[in-house]
Amino acid sequence: MYSEKVMDHFTNPRNVGELENPDGVGEVGNAKCGDIMRIYLDVEGDVIKDVKFKTFGCGAAVATSSMVTEMVKGKTLDEAMVISNAAVAEALGGLPPAKMHCSNLAADALHAAIINYREKQEKKE
Numbered sequence: 702m703y704s705e706k707v708m709d710h711f712t713n714p715r716n717v718g719e720l721e722n723p724d725g726v727g728e729v730g731n732a733k734c735g736d737i738m739r740i741y742l743d744v745e746g747d748v749i750k751d752v753k754f755k756t757f758g759c760g761a762a763v764a765t766s767s768m769v770t771e772m773v774k775g776k777t778l779d780e781a782m783v784i785s786n787a788a789v790a791e792a793l794g795g796l797p798p799a800k801m802h803c804s805n806l807a808a809d810a811l812h813a814a815i816i817n818y819r820e821k822q823e824k825k826e
Contacts, residue, residue, distance in 0.1 A: 703760070704794030706768075711760040716770035718753045725818025729809040731802055736762040738810040740770070744818055749773050749781055754810070761800035765789050765807035778815050784808055 703711075723741035730737040736758030743751035752774055756766040769789050773781040790796045790804040 702797065703764075706792075706794040707761065707764045707796065710764035710767040710793065714763050714767035716751075716753050716767065716774075717755070719755060720751060720753050723753075723814075725814040725816075725821065727810045727813025727815070727817055729806050729813055731806055733802065736803060736806055738762065738766050738806050740766070740810040740814045742814045742818055744778065747777050747779075749776055749778065758806075759800070759803065761796055761803040762806060764793060765796075765804045766810070768793050769807040769811050773811060778818070782812060782815050784811060 720741040720743050724744040725742040726739065728737065728739040736756070738754060738756045738758070741753045742749055752770045754766040754770055756763050769784065772784055772789070772792060786801070786804040786808040789807050790801060796804055
């Protein structure tokens with residue numbers, strides 16, 4: 702059974718889509734369930750100004766993607782980097798044990814996007 706918050710983020714996901722010319726992109730997938738998440742970041746001065754996502758997967762995957770974008774907007778990269786899968790699930794009011802791997806994907810995609818951004822910045826230096 703899903704919480705009201707999970708259902709809300711599934712039926713009314715926030716920040717869906719792609720950013721044009723994103724500063725960082727992170728994509729992760731889980732072969733076990735077929736979920737794929739891609740997160741796009743717009744970063745200004747070490748702060749996440751905008752974030753969008755595209756997710757192919759179950760309702761929990763969409764909900765965790767939506768929630769993680771809400772959690773990181775306006776945060777610094779370091780603040781966003783410490784957001785854990787457990788924090789995403791907790792922010793949604795919990796997930797069924799069989800769907801916890803979906804919250805792993807959301808946090809992993811976010812972390813991958815931040816790493817991608819930082820790698821691009823290093824190449825510019």
